[in-house]
Structure formats: structure tokens, C-alpha cells
Amino acid sequence: SNITFTMIKPDAVRAGNIGAILQQITDAGFAIKAMKFTQLSMDEAKKFYEVHAGRPFYGELVEFMSSGPIVAAVLEKENAVADFRELIGNTNPADAKIGTIRQKYANSVGENAVHGSDSDENALIEANFHFSGRDFF
Numbered sequence: 001s002n003i004t005f006t007m008i009k010p011d012a013v014r015a016g017n018i019g020a021i022l023q024q025i026t027d028a029g030f031a032i033k034a035m036k037f038t039q040l041s042m043d044e045a046k047k048f049y050e051v052h053a054g055r056p057f058y059g060e061l062v063e064f065m066s067s068g069p070i071v072a073a074v075l076e077k078e079n080a081v082a083d084f085r086e087l088i089g090n091t092n093p094a095d096a097k098i099g100t101i102r103q104k105y106a107n108s109v110g111e112n113a114v115h116g117s118d119s120d121e122n123a124l125i126e127a128n129f130h131f132s133g134r135d136f137f
């Protein structure tokens with residue numbers, strides 16, 4: 001598929017990095033198919049990250065992701081999922097390659113500036129969580 005889903009997380013929004021991050025994303029060849037400025041409730045964050053429900057950081061993650069506004073977007077590019085994960089870098093910014101979005105803008109493994117879908121299947125599920133199909137087809 002040519003679609004991935006991203007969120008600019010509350011830490012990056014609070015730091016004033018929406019513009020710089022979107023610029024880097026579009027400079028890398030991704031087209032924005034749908035986008036909105038929004039905020040997740042605790043229940044919505046729980047649901048979005050349900051796959052991580054058993055992990056020790058789940059509570060912290062849900063708390064953080066609902067702590068302030070985010071930007072949610074559907075992105076299109078050939079090989080979108082893999083190329084976007086390359087662009088954002090390792091989950092832990094300390095291990096992210098120089099020039100990646102997380103290396104530049106993330107503070108920690110938890111507050112790591114951006115989300116990127118990890119599979120084509122999840123990209124569609126996540127896009128549909130925030131948007132209706134008619135927003136991005």
C-alpha cells in the first residue's frame with residue numbers, strides 16, 4: 001500500500017515543532033491526504049494503543065498521548081510505511097540516526113515527537129480511527 005498514518009505527538013506540538021516536522025515530511029516526498037489538529041481523550045488513547053495494553057509503559061503512554069493536542073495525518077508515498085519509519089528514526093531518540101525526526105525533535109523513548117504505522121494493515125486501521133475513508137481515498 002502507499003498509505004501510512006502519523007501523529008505529531010503532544011510533546012512536539014507543545015514545543016512548537018508542527019511546522020518543521022510537516023516540512024520535513026513533505027520534503028521527503030510524502031503527500032498529505034488528510035490532516036487534522038485534535039486531542040485524544042484517555043479512552044481514545046487507550047483504544048488506539050490497545051495492542052500495547054500489557055506493556056509496563058501503557059498507562060504512561062495513554063496519559064501522555066491524551067495530555068494535549070496532536071496533529072493526525074494520512075500520508076501517501078510509494079513504500080509509505082517503511083520509508084516513513086526510516087524518516088522518523090528509532091523509537092528511542094538516543095538510538096535514532098542523525099537527521100531523523102525523532103533524533104531532532106524527541107526527548108525520550110516515551111515522548112518521541114511522532115507516531116508512524118508499523119504495517120500496511122495498521123496504517124489503514126489507524127487512518128480509519130481518525131478519519132473516514134472518504135477523507136483520504
Ligand code: ATP
Pocket residue numbers: 052057060061090091109110111112114115116117118
Ligand atoms: P509508534 O508506534 O508510536 O510509531 P514505535 O513503533 O517506534 O512507535 P512501539 O514499540 O510500538 O514504538 O511503542 C509505541 C509507543 O509507546 C512509542 O512510540 C512510545 O511513545 C511509547 N513507548 C515505547 N516504549 C516505551 C518505554 N519503554 N517507555 C515509555 N514509552 C514507551
